[in-house]
Amino acid sequence: MISLNRVTRIFNSRDGDQVTALQDVSLEIGRNEFITLVGPSGCGKSTLLRIVAGLTLPTAGRASIGGEEITEPRAETGIVFQAPTLLPWASVVDNVLFPLRMMHRIDSTSADKAMALLKLVGLTGFEGKSPRELSGGMQQRVAICRALVHDPDILLMDEPFGALDALTREEMTMELLRIWGERPKTVLFVTHSITEAVVLADRVVVMSPRPGRIAEIIDIGLPRPRSFETEATPEFHEASHRIRQLIFGTRHVGSGRAAA
């Protein structure tokens, strides 16, 4: 479905230096696969996501969806950002309908679609409310509905739960699994949370910084549907441990010599 072939992205910083955000990243993502990208800040996770979104173009290499090179944003992709960024003047349902309106795709079935999505995320009855009447978690649910309203086949999520409190975050993670179960999509999910990365993913792409590249891709064989209990299984711990090792190296494992 999504194919990245030796993708490199170099940014020119303001003082004239060149920063390599991504170097030689190759990745194949299958249809309806759930991929999480995890890694420390500055490892190019978000750049990778933006390249798939068509918001940034690779400096070198090729990024394609379904065999077609990505040169501009594509209509069949939905995006969820870290902040809900809802329109403060529009009601919940109008926020959900916003992409359709911008794409001039609004028709008589659109409102029903929006209501079905709001039902899916448990916000029935809130459609007429203004965004500022909702909690952070609810706002992010609306943002997810907004990303799904044009029924995209790819969903890109850039730390969507990063701004939520820890409890809401866990709740939303399970919620997302349920939504994905009901409406399968190819998902690319950027996160800083190892737990989140493992519990959601079919495969976790662990990235390392300077320059941003893929350190390892870990298959998560945990059975679905997953729940909070998944996090208690040995497989879960094994995968989490491996990711931690990749990110922190051996720095935190016992002896001080390891750092050298």
Add this chain to the structure above:
Amino acid sequence: MSVQAAPPLEERQKPPRRRKKSAALYEVVLPLIATAGLFLLWEGACRAFGIPGYLLPAPTDIWKDTMAIGPTVAGHTVATFKTVMLGFAVSILISLPLAVLLTASPAIAAAVYPFLVWTQSIPKVALAPILVVLLGTNELPRIVITVLVAFFPLVISIATGLLSVPPELIELSRACRASKLSELLRIRLPYAIPFIFAGLKVAISLAVVGAVVAEFVNADAGLGFLIQTSTAFFKVPVAFGALIILSVMGVVLFQIVVVAERVFFPWSSSNTTPGA
């Protein structure tokens, strides 16, 4: 101890009602009482110390003398009001496209911005007589001066508002492959509403100032003209009357802008801040 602890709890249960009541108290009743108190003090001081009317007329004298030429004063008020409103309207008509232009491209901003600052650095009082020579002794130079005084803060706040949109929303708009025009109309302009109204509040106040400055230099009507002629003939109470009418006009127009924002854009963030 328990007696001391009880009241805060009760207070905590009351706030919604209390806040509404105190809001009305603060916004309407207190200013009225303070104003009335000030006028009483003024009146009392004038009588007690026998201050001569040409230095500081008592409020009752101001009222009496102004009402004596009521229809004339009303005519001058209408003339000033007309200049203020026309100047304000033209300021909006100029500022909106100008702000859009300024934010559309850095090149345009770099080219136009110095001119904007330049128009602001010229003292309008000095400019007024020159404009009269250029444009004649009609209403036009008065409106031009009003606009020159009022439009700048409006341009700046609209431009700031247009640039205040979260970058994610612009990316979302790009991801929807929306045109620049629908990005402007559906995202940037609505987002700028609180900023636009902040600018409008400053602009309407400045429009009154600008109109009076223009009337000082060139006019045969208007409250500025009335102040000049009446002071020339030592009719100080009438000049004070005109001054009070001007300040009331300024306050009322300002409040109309505030109310318009509350009514038409209740979601606008500046509505939640105090003093708006």
